[in-house]
Amino acid sequence: MATPTRAPALTGAHPGDAAARPPAVRPRTRRRPLLPYLLLAPALVLELAIHVIPMFVGAFMSLQELTRFHLRDWSGAPFVGLDNFRDVLDVDGPAGAQLLHSFWVTVAYTIASVGLSWLLGTAAAVVLQRPFRGRAVLRALFLTPYALPVYTAVITWSFLLQRDTGLVNHVLVDQLGLLDERPFWLIGENSFVALLVVSVWRSWPFAFLCIMAGLQNIPTEMYEAAAIDGAGFWRRLRDVTLPMLRPVNLVLVLVLFLWTFNDFNTPYVLFGGSAPEAADLISIHIYRSSFETWDFGAGSAMSVALLLFLLAVTAVYLLITNRRGRSHA
């Protein structure tokens, strides 16, 4: 991306900035108070119909007994209050214990994947900061995993990770001789590592892309001033680059967290619909328990609990980062 001329301000401007948005109230808009709503109506109707209303319907379903017998006759499904929640959140019961296990797997997966993706993205963006021959080619190459349809990327990885015909075992066992036995990667304990590697491969380019955009907003003079002060690479990274990237990183980490925590595609395609226990992410857990048992009431209860958890984490995250941001200012 060579300095986009018509590109919107990347990091500096906030949506509410007075400088970025000159007041747009004009006599014309006052005479047509309905117009903006008419322009918004199609988007609003679609969002309501496909996202907002189903969300409330989902919350309602979580209070119903919606097993196989009631799915065909939805209106006849009995109302059971919080029974579904009691079942799926009781960690001493079988359903609750499995959900808790799946929750911890997802937490570990999310922390590792977001951390590694951020690390790789930052490393790539920082070393690609100054121009050199071949930089554009590398940038395009690094963005390719992000542009690939998720299923082709993950299917290819599942081929690499096959026990007998895959590249990974060929290199580890046959060529480097690091292991005596060919391990299984897609079943058993190793499946967690396999899932993590595939996830990082898919998501680090997004971190790279955001950080690259953020780096363009750091004035070169700041680096020159730091260099005059005798600051080496690591000092410049710590005292100039990372503090200047803070606004980008705050949003990036939150977005990556939410996407990774909800990740369904990677395990679904990698393991062919039935994730091994060590890689039983929460989305796939809810999916499988809903469509295997056809207990949509329990499935909805788990979905609602997941949503409440994500909202709570997001709220706490925003609260902490806002407070820290203010005390810095």
Add this chain to the structure above:
Amino acid sequence: MRETTGERWGRRVVLTLLALFVLTPLYVMVTSAAKPLQDVQDSFTWWPSRPTAQAFVDMWSTVPLGRYLVNSLLVSSVAAVFSVTVAIFAAFAVSRYRFRGRGLFSVTVLSTQMFPGILFLLPLFLIYVNIGTATGIELYASRTGLIVTYLTFSLPFSIWMLVGYFDSIPRGLDEAAQVDGAGPLRTLFQVVLPAAVPGVVAVTVYAFMTAWGEVLFASVMTDESSRTLAVGLQGYSTQFNVYWNQIMAASLVVSVPVVAGFLVLQRYFVAGLTAGAVK
């Protein structure tokens, strides 16, 4: 400011490792697509024993790939066109007007993007099935249902990216048009849109890619006749045989157009996407 020798070598090491990490699966995809079936059933080899295009021929008959491809093309392009059209009007309203609920609209739309897909899956499934039995309008297991669903998936980011582009177009141009007597819609189509063409193209590609790559809803909301590539490609692994060379060939064929589109439009796409993600 000069680069020290240490920095140069550090850069080379980091870039080499990352390039290897990214390239390995891509290399395997391309070379395995050119392998005869025997090669992918034995221990892995770095190069085809006998390079052949046979997999590109066979892949059409092992599974009904042609039908999946047509379904995916149809669903993704219709969803992209509708999504962008709807997003243009919404983005114009958010960018050019102050109105009650403007902030609420932006926050609500963006936050739906962050919710887990699984949250909508069960209710939408039930709603689509019940609309089908009650009114005869087929949304479940139909391409119409997929189109409607997918177009809302790309809508939030599309609106956000377009607001960024529209904001960067000087309002002086709008005012000049209005002085000439142009109404709001004429201003949008004759002044704002022509100036935002790169943004609109980038958003269209984004919406297309979103629909092209969606797996979760495709796995539940399709049947044999409406199946898309996302689910269809899994048909190559049968109980008896896994045609890895054909899977890689098919993956290559369905990946190249979107990757090429992305890389060609990279500049605009990246600018718009980060504006949406970072703001």
